[in-house]
Amino acid sequence: MPEPRSRPEIQLLLACARPADDGVARRRIADLCAGGLDWNAVIAAALRHGVLPLVIDRVGTLCAATVPASTREALHAHARSMAGNNLLLAGQMIGALDTLARAGIEALPLKGPALAQRIHGDVLHREFYDVDILVRRADVRAACRLLTGNGYRQDDEHPPISDGPLPDDLHVEMRRTGLSFMLELHWALSTSEDALPVEFDRLWSRRQPVQCLDRSVDALDPADELVFLCIHGARHAWGQLKHVCDVAGIVRAANGLDWDAALRTAQEWGAERALLLGLALAKRLAEIDMPAEMLHRTDAVSRIASGVERRMFEPPPPEPMRLAELHLLRMSLRDRTVDRFRYLLRLLRPHETDRILMPLPAHLRAVHFVARPIRLLVGLLRSRTRKSADSR
Numbered sequence: 001m002p003e004p005r006s007r008p009e010i011q012l013l014l015a016c017a018r019p020a021d022d023g024v025a026r027r028r029i030a031d032l033c034a035g036g037l038d039w040n041a042v043i044a045a046a047l048r049h050g051v052l053p054l055v056i057d058r059v060g061t062l063c064a065a066t067v068p069a070s071t072r073e074a075l076h077a078h079a080r081s082m083a084g085n086n087l088l089l090a091g092q093m094i095g096a097l098d099t100l101a102r103a104g105i106e107a108l109p110l111k112g113p114a115l116a117q118r119i120h121g122d123v124l125h126r127e128f129y130d131v132d133i134l135v136r137r138a139d140v141r142a143a144c145r146l147l148t149g150n151g152y153r154q155d156d157e158h159p160p161i162s163d164g165p166l167p168d169d170l171h172v173e174m175r176r177t178g179l180s181f182m183l184e185l186h187w188a189l190s191t192s193e194d195a196l197p198v199e200f201d202r203l204w205s206r207r208q209p210v211q212c213l214d215r216s217v218d219a220l221d222p223a224d225e226l227v228f229l230c231i232h233g234a235r236h237a238w239g240q241l242k243h244v245c246d247v248a249g250i251v252r253a254a255n256g257l258d259w260d261a262a263l264r265t266a267q268e269w270g271a272e273r274a275l276l277l278g279l280a281l282a283k284r285l286a287e288i289d290m291p292a293e294m295l296h297r298t299d300a301v302s303r304i305a306s307g308v309e310r311r312m313f314e315p316p317p318p319e320p321m322r323l324a325e326l327h328l329l330r331m332s333l334r335d336r337t338v339d340r341f342r343y344l345l346r347l348l349r350p351h352e353t354d355r356i357l358m359p360l361p362a363h364l365r366a367v368h369f370v371a372r373p374i375r376l377l378v379g380l381l382r383s384r385t386r387k388s389a390d391s392r
């Protein structure tokens with residue numbers, strides 16, 4: 001059975017992931033379109049991998065005449081829908097940042113419209129469905145009050161943050177009345193499992209402006225953003241080609257990227273291996289250029305990169321196995337043994353899900369510390385058994 005990556009539909013996505021002015025990639029896209037493709041499979045794969053805007057742009061520019069009329073109409077419909085969504089969210093991001101700035105709260109956008117503008121020069125060429133904003137931990141409650149006064153409300157699944165400690169997952173989800181998108185207010189670049197030692201003041205002092213909808217918006221320094229995107233990709237087990245395109249895009253867009261600063265930042269955050277894996281994948285799948293020394297460093301994660309690249313284009317495994325692979329990858333990318341141990345401890349600590357699945361009186365809640373690892377192990381063994389049976 002051929003490797004999933006060798007399918008022409010996947011080859012088209014990979015060609016679209018390379019720079020728009022790459023002559024080899026442009027010819028490859030034209031040849032693939034002329035050779036006949038399963039366009040339903042192309043659209044499905046592009047949606048799964050979050051790169052449909054790039055496919056629409058490249059195909060529309062290079063080979064629209066060879067695409068069936070029904071497919072052209074489907075692509076145009078997707079483009080219209082995503083354009084409306086992206087422009088709406090870009091406007092909402094700017095509005096939220098303005099609301100916070102008027103109150104003296106410094107904030108930085110993460111991913112979303114600002115990243116799309118930075119790496120593609122256009123908010124329409126990257127897929128995103130929510131708005132992420134980073135603030136100081138000390139400003140979270142004030143920021144929530146301001147956004148609530150501006151039409152947002154905290155997601156009903158969580159208690160209001162004014163009623164107690166800030167959530168363990170280091171962000172709060174808010175929605176605007178009458179709109180379906182989510183605004184996530186973060187006070188860390190990580191989840192509770194990652195627990196990266198990142199100070200907002202340092203990020204703010206290094207911020208760089210990005211033009212978004214004819215407005216200048218403060219954003220992460222490109223070197224900081226590169227490390228963050230590699231950590232973010234690892235957090236999602238590099239399950240989408242979009243994450244690789246983001247890393248490749250920031251490398252290409254940052255003329256004269258400060259590679260030494262990126263490496264120092266990754267080392268300070270205990271994320272050098274995460275950075276190297278992101279760069280290795282961007283080299284393999286999107287043909288980025290990097291200094292010879294940095295390319296040599298990626299050899300340390302070549303085996304991990306091969307496994308991630310293979311799984312990226314395979315059908316997703318059962319959920320327990322997917323989660324097991326995700327956590328094993330995250331642990332393997334910790335630079336320090338102590339960080340791997342801390343990650344494991346945080347993983348085994350009971351979560352709200354455990355309390356829902358096994359409600360216990362207060363004096364018996366210590367049982368959750370035993371029940372959680374057993375539940376995780378049983379789920380993994382069951383998924384492996386099902387996968388083994390399906391492969392027979």
